[in-house]
Amino acid sequence: MQTSIFLAQLIGPVLLTGAISLFVNGERQRAMAREFLESPPLIYLSGILVMTAGLAIVLNHNVWALDWRILITLVGWMALIGGAFRILFFDEVEKIGEKMLDRPWSLTIGGVVWLVIAVVLIYFGYFA
Template identity: 30%
Template sequence: MTNAQRIARIAGPSLVVLSITEALNLDAFAAITPPQVYLNGTILFVAGVSILQAHRSWSRDWQVLVTLAGWALLLAGLWRMIAPHAPQLGQGAGTDAVFILLIGVGAVLSFNGYRAERRP
């Protein structure tokens, strides 16, 4: 099993579940405080760095999603650490699009992480 598959087995289901539960509980994030945003950013940043330490591949297949997820987590975490007072996502079409995108990426990662390996 490759590092990409190992990471996909963790990141894929996590993205799907986190996206769905955050979409269902979006109103709970209206009262989030800057220290909570900063802490969330720190966690996202560390997750992104961890993924990029284990996998940095710019291939032309599904594995590039692992690298892109690592960079997205790193940059999102960095932004939340730099600007914890910035407005958070609210309800709207843009937020729904982000959740749909994350669920889709999570589904692709899950599928490729858990599918049976092909033997030559």
């Protein structure tokens, strides 16, 4: 349980900051994402960083309990898989990313998802 609390305290504020940034700086975030997608080296490098973070989470917290801790496990697995995908298929990442950015509501949905996960993790990491 101590690992779950630590990871909730670590991941929660990062997701909260990212979610708030999506709402406050939406158009700037969209422009930055487009620039990012035009750089295969950045996609590849981010894949290495995200995969490493995801693997660290999964190796330390592969908990499939039906409670709040599963959010940490899911974040870890999504980072691991998403990072590997960026490393292996960076050209596809560009195509998928462009399709997502062409939908005006995509950043809002992403921000809401990040916000909900962040609030749950912050609650259980700091207050429960």
